[in-house]
Amino acid sequence: MLNEHLGYISDPVRLERFRVAIANAIxxxxxxxxxxxxxxxxxxLCLREGANFVYAIDSSAMIEVARESLVRAGMGNKASFxxxxSEQVNLPEAVDVVICDHVGYFGFDYGIVQFIEDARRRFLKPGGTLIPAQIKLQLAAVESDKCRNMAEGWRADGVPAEFHWLCHHRVNSKHAVNLQREELLGVPAELGGIDFRDNNPDFFPGM
Ligand SMILES: C[S@@+](CC[C@H](N)C(=O)[O-])C[C@H]1O[C@@H](n2cnc3c(N)ncnc32)[C@H](O)[C@@H]1O
Known part of the structure; x- marks a missing residue:
């Protein structure tokens, strides 16, 4: 579990995007x-930008990591854990900002639509701020050795030939990969967007 969160916290692009959004919103x-x-x-990051209090909600044991880290940051008295x-939580007050990183591999495949909608309806003050407020879904053709190697994992050197047939399952699975701009074969097409400030249809749940 800690490894997963190390991945989130050590991703400079993700962190910088949130840092800018938080600086603009708080x-x-x-x-x-x-x-x-x-x-x-x-x-x-919200507390460092001047927020007064954070309700930190997590269903996993990571809540203790959050508690210890905020105490170490000298912010332990400005948060409750x-x-x-979150769907089971009732807060003692409505908040000014709901922040949530549940964006999954393809925007909505980790349940952010339902998750953030519930938080907006029950936690957020009217006119309050959601971070993120919306996501855009983009699709592009890619040529990448990294992707090909991932997709063809069952045909890799060392995998006995009797198992190569499993390759077509892997080709049709989701894989997370960081691409270089030059690996895109064209300008990404925009498939659509989801605005979390609106009520969204229920055809966006996990893929
Ligand atoms: C993608 S991680 C993001 C963690 C952190 N916000 C960040 O930006 O680094 C999502 C977190 O949401 C928690 N989670 C998933 N479903 C949840 C739920 N229904 N209620 C509360 N927490 C949940 C997971 O345990 C996990 O720690």
Whole structure:
């Protein structure tokens, strides 16, 4: 579990995007719900930008990592830590900002639509801020050795030939990969967007 969160926290692109969004959104004294807080990093960034209090919510043991990390940051008295499925949580007040990184491999495949909609309806003040407020879904053709090697894993050197037939299963599975710009064969096509400030249809659940 810690390895997964190390991946999130050590991704400079992701962190910088959140840092900028938080700097633009947070006003002095804001109260924040960090939904699916994991290590607590997003709530910590909100506090550092002037938020007054963070409700850190996570259903896993990571809640203890968040607690310890915020205490070490000298912010332990500005947060409460709730280990629970967020859908089961009731907060004692409505908050100014809901922040949530549940974007999965393809935007909506980790349940962010339902997750953030519930938080918006039950946690957020009218006119409050959602981070992220929307996502855009893009599709592009790619030529990449890294992708080919991932997709053809069952045909790799050392895999006995009797198992090569499993390759077509792997080709049709999801793989996360960081691509270089030059590996895209064209300009990505925009498939659509999801605005979390609206009520969204229920055909976006996990793929
Ligand atoms: C993608 S991680 C993001 C962690 C952290 N917010 C970050 O940006 O590094 C999602 C976190 O949400 C938690 N989670 C998943 N489903 C949840 C739920 N229904 N209620 C509360 N937490 C949940 C997981 O345990 C995990 O720590």
């Amino acid at each position: 006003r002095q004294g804001d109260r924040v719900a960090d939904v699916g807080c994991g290590s607590g990093i997003l709530g910590l 709730i280990r629970e499925q």
